[in-house]
Amino acid sequence: MINTDMSQYLGVFLDEGREQLDLLETNILKMERGDHSIEMLQMLFRAAHTLKGSSRAMGFMAIGDLTHEMENILDDLRNDKLSVDTNIVNALLDCLDALTSLVESVSNNSDDSETDKDIPGLVARLNALRLGQAAPASTAPAAEAAAVEAAPAPSIDIPVSDFELTAIQEARASGLSVFHIGVELNPECLMKSVRVFMVLGALEALGTVLVSDPREEQLEDEAFDLKFQLLFATEHNHDEVMSPLSRISEIEKIVVSQWEGQVVASAAEASASDAAEATPEPVLALVESAPAPVAEAAPAKPAEAPAAKAPEAPAAKSSEAPAAKSAPRAAEAAAPAQHSQTIRVDVSRLDNLLNLIGEMVIDRTQIARISGDLRERYPQDELASHLLEATNRIARITGELQDEIMKARMLPIDGVFQRMPRMIRDLAQKTGKEIDFQMLGGETELDRSVLEVLGDPLIHLLRNSVDHGVEEPEGRIAAGKPRVGVVTLGARHEENHIVIEITDDGRGIDPVKIKAAGVKKGIITQAAADLMTDRDSLSLIFASGFSTAQTISDISGRGVGMDIVRSNLEKLGGRILLDSKVGKGSRFTIHLPLTLAIVRALLVQAGGGTYVIPLSSVVEMLRLGESNGGIVRRTVGGQAVIVLRGKTVPLANVADVLCGNPRATAADRIPDDAYVVIVGFGEKQIGLCVDALAGEQEVVIKSLGMLLGDITGLSGATILGDGRVALIMDVAKAVESIRDVSLLAAQPRELALKS
Structure with a gap:
């Protein structure tokens, strides 16, 4: 349940929580791949510690408790009590999955009881991993603790008034326990009074605060350094008092000690020589009995006053001792860092x-x-x-x-890329393959609206590379390859768009098998298959319902993944190309616009109207006729085509594209001297015939709205400088609607080009 006073910070908690979870996952995977540096382990520990503190401050105790157990494992790793292995990494990643589920349930304001049930099992796994490595040293702490308990405890001085002294005596007389509580805030704490309020609020439910030093007014005004102390009367035991306090974030250390002593000095009893330096109020010398301090971070520095220092040996052996011992190094490492000047904007x-x-x-x-x-x-x-x-x-x-x-x-784009290493790792374990996953160009920037849709297509393509592409280790060795397969995910800027490539060095894709599967599933006819080039055959994997998997699994085999990839990318105005060689591997190349809002475009005139073609989709522009480079209109089966550098490109009038005509335009409807804009990507191109080229211009894409419905070949509209409305061509749909494969399949015997 969210603390009412903290609910206003829920959005910040969710954003920062997700950031810390992403940071943990990314660096745990790096740690598994061999990065065991102290900087890496410090970064992991700080991320876990931050998440623990913020979640407990917000009242999400399940998140805080599980993160605390992860923190213990990470602390053992950085102190060389444990060594990184697959079991530890698996346990940490499973904990991250549970934490992610809990954070999302907070975001959705829903109950995640199933994940709550899993937490005890995860905690047990983490504890078993710790005990399995640290068991030989388990007898030493008990001996040290016993020795410390027998040693005399230091005194703790706190000024009290006569009224407060009476209250302390009455509390003890009534059978209540009186505890001394020493609190030291984190040096980076921004709102000290808020932490004081949270400490006092946690104690109010358990008893009565009798004395505070500094006084409450000073605490409220933040007129103190990083330390304050309290005397607290309660009927609860030490652990019950400590439990709610240990969940408060941005606290360096909390020490709770029960007082069993008497008043041994006061201003009235002080000698004359001491009277000038004595405080005007009595001073209690409280002697700790069975102290049980809990350190949220580092113990007090040696230079500090002994009166504020808790016994070191019990603290070092408490459940949070590892955090206490190593936090100074974390603070020192983080000290030089500068906070970036950023704000969160909706x-x-x-x-x-x-x-x-x-x-x-x-x-x-x-x-x-x-x-x-x-x-x-x-x-x-x-x-x-x-x-x-x-x-x-x-x-x-x-x-x-x-x-x-x-x-x-x-x-x-790294924000999307960082979701992939974990998935690749899990798939490799599930399929029994060994994969070296490499990411390049994560700093490449892309519009937020494009990034939001990009994740799913990349996941499908990478799963396809792992499941279908990379071979099992034995198969790779038999083929003369290293047993470890390489899958690469890279991004780069190229002119006015983004190029993303996914490559693997696996078995590649056999076009013969692809064509056979297409015929078997009824996607193409046998006649069309016989006339297909290898590149055309590879494009069949993007057809709806196509799959070569022999069995259906939770990884692949249902014939929906690659179709979804193409569909989602086309919605972004992007295209995908496939290049593959049997035995060598495959490469998927994705072309995406930098943004979906403002684009550089070519203006054309056709049929009395003005149309806009995004320049990212324009391959080249030309004009038909013998006098214009010898590019002349030809026909195949009565439909217009041109031969451009040895490749047959079908021609279509803009009107035919908008009407959804699946075939190229009839040859007699295209002028001999028409302007042609070649659009598309790679091998998949068509020529759009227009009346005139009207120049280039930046245009703002506007939605056509729901009233016009879905018009084939149009993706939106824009307003030109003279106030006229121009329609924006959907090049992906235009290219898809007029297929050269369909043309050849329709006329399998008419392959001779006719002038």
Whole structure:
């Protein structure tokens, strides 16, 4: 249950919690791959400690308790009490899965009772791992603890008034236990009074705070350093008092000690020589009995006053002792770090801001056109010249503002990439394969709206590489390959789009088997299969329902994965290409636009209307006719094609594409001197025939809305500088709707090109 006073911080807790979980998973996998440096282990420990503190502060005790157990394992690793092995990594990753489930249940305000049931089992696994490694040394702590209990405990001085002294005596007389509670806050604690409030709030439910040093007014005003102490009367035992206090974050150390002593000194009994230095209030000398301190981080430094120092040996052997011993190193390592100056902004505000920038881009284009027309009409007019200059300055500033807003929406693709190593590792274990997974170009930035949809396609492709691509170790050795397969996920900028490549050095894809599976499932005819090139055959794996898996598993075999990949990428305005060699491996190449909001585009005229074609999809532009490079219209089966560098490219009028015609346009409907825009990616291209090319321009993509429905070949609309509306072509759908494979299958014997 969320503390009412802390509920306002829930959003921050969820964001930071997810960040810490991602950090833990990424670095645990690095640790498994051999990075056992002290910096790595310190980073893991700090992430677990941060998550524990924030979750306990918010009242999510299950998250805090499980993270605490992980913290113990990590502390044993960095202190060389344990060594990294598969069992430890598996246990830590299973704990992360449970923590992720708990965090998401908090986000959804739902009950995750199933995960709660799993936590005792996870805790037992972690404890078993610790005991299995540290059992030989288990007898030493008991001897040390016994020796410390027999040693005299230090005194703890705290000033009290006569009224408070009476209250202490009455509490003891009534059978209550009086505890001294010493609290030391973390040096990085930002709101000391909040932590004081949380400590007092936790104690109110158990008893009465009799004395505070400094006084409550000073505590509320934060008029103290990092330490304060309390005298507390309660009928509960030490452990019951300690339990709620240990869950409060940003506390360096809490020591709870029961007082069994008497008042041994006061201002009235002090000697004359001491009277000048004595405090005006009595001083209690409290002698600790059976102290049981719990350290959230480091023990007190030797330079501090002995009165504030807890017994070291019991603290070192308490359940949180490892955290106490090693926290100073963590603090020292983190000291030089500088906090980045960032703020959290709601995504909807960025979206609204981008929409406003889009409107400015439209107006900028219109003003530029008007200024240019005025300058041409009145070349000698000084005002027209000044207007044109001002317009150019506004265009430059608007462009810079647009770039900055776009950068604010851009995120490193590493956020998506970091979800993959864990998946690859688990799949490798499940399939009995050994895989070296490499990631490149994680710093490449992509629009947030594109990143949100990119995860699922990448997961499908990587699972496909592991399940179908990489062979088992024995098979790789028999084929003369290293037993460890290599799967690579990389990203890079290329002109005005992003290229993502997934490669493996596995068995590759046999086009003959692909065609046979396509015929068997009725996706293509045998006649069409006989005429397919190897590259065309490979494209069949993206057909709906296609699969070559012999058995259905939880990894693959249902024939839906690759179809989903293509569908999701096309929604982003992207394309996917496949290149594979039998016995060598496969490479999937994804082309994506940098953003889905503002794009650079080619304007064309066709059928009396203006259309927009994104430049990322334009391969080249040409004009038909013998006088224009010898590119002439030809026919196959009555349909228009051109032969471009040895490749047959079907031609289609814009009207035929928009009407959903699945075939190329009839040859007699395309002029001999038509302009042709070749669109598509790689081998899959068509030629769009237009009346004229109207230039390039940045356009803002606007949705067509629900009233018009889904129009084949259109992805949206934009407003031009003169106020006219232009329709934006959906190149992916256009290329898909007119297939050269369908053309050949329809006319299997008419392969001779006719002029």
